[in-house]
Amino acid sequence: MTQEEQALVQALHRGDRYACQELVEKYAGKIYNVALRLTGHPQEAEEVLQETFINACQGVEKFEGRSSLGTWLYRIAANNGLMRLRKKEAPTVPLETAPDPDVPTEFWPRQLQDWAWEPEQVALTDELRQVMEEAVQKLPEPLRMAFILRDIEGLSTREAAEALEISPGNLKVRLHRARLLLREELASYFHDHPNGGQSRGTAH
Template identity: 40%
Template sequence: MAGLKRQALDAMDEAGLVRLAQAGDGEAFCVIMQRGNQRLFRVARGVVRDDAEAEDVLQEAWVRAFAAIGGFRAEAGNMTWLTRIVLNEARGRLRRRRPTVELEAVEAAQMEAGQVVRFPGAFGSASPEADAARAQMRGIIEHAVDDLPEPFRMVFILRDIEECSIEETAATLGVRPETVKTRLHRARRLLREALDARLASAMADAFPFLGPRCERITAAVLARLAAAGRIATGS
């Protein structure tokens, strides 16, 4: 029976799920969470710019949403309402920790002097080269997005990453559609300029060859040549 109920919930639209959640149905709220987690995590991270803290923000926002869902009247869409809760929680948390954040940012900048961009997992990583390269590229993009001013960053995340409509983005952020268009244009321009600079600096590190890949290819070629009798094997 539990499996059948979950199938029914998975097939239900947002309005139906909200009605059940308002009646205290935890499974319906679970489905709402699973559908919204990715977007809302990205929104939270867009404000606090830290994965672990974004998770904390999202958890707190979901708790608040469940407590308040009984009063949800659907004047705005479900995701718009949830996104506002996440934004409020994330911005409130940022305000509370701002003095510490600013001090940490100064210390981090001093420690990273001369480093153009951080490459997560670049040192001591056991991942294959392709995974490492993807992680590096993702780090470059995330770092550039993080550096956007928040008004531009939030519009970019909602429009270009989450693919929200102009109208939904405007309703979520409480601004006019024309403002969304202007901020998105500026966000894309700033991001393009930042990525151009970062990619130019990182170009020398692209397509890493030395190390395990070099050794692997060299060993494979030597083995093939030895098997064909083209070279003598060592004693």
């Protein structure tokens, strides 16, 4: 935890009325993005966002400081989002007992290597962006959350595992399964679009 985070946590403990506002301003964008990709609905994402910061500001005494403040907020958001999803979805098969294979990245679709939404890293067309977003939404909730935190938000394996309260090994299992399911889901699109939906300039 950084000194800035320590100061913010101390202010929250003191009941500083501006501390919670600062917490929201600092992390709201990231938490909303995670909530939106997890739930797939802006209204539900807003509700998860509000619940997350209410839980954090009112329950700061539960923060033990063993992880970063951001990781703790991701954990709260993940729990709130998953609770909502589980009210609507059928129970899933436990993933913790699955093997932990290591598949070389050259066997993944090119767009799934070092997955990122930033245009300077992957030039996504609107069509491909929509296809990818829909594919992520089809992932089972534990896999979806692992993929969002690790490959989209860029958390380390340790940070993502802490946020989901699972071991790094289990995080890797979920991430591996998510990538394989996405590969299957996107295979037909990449077959029909050899360039992955990326436009290329014509030679003159």
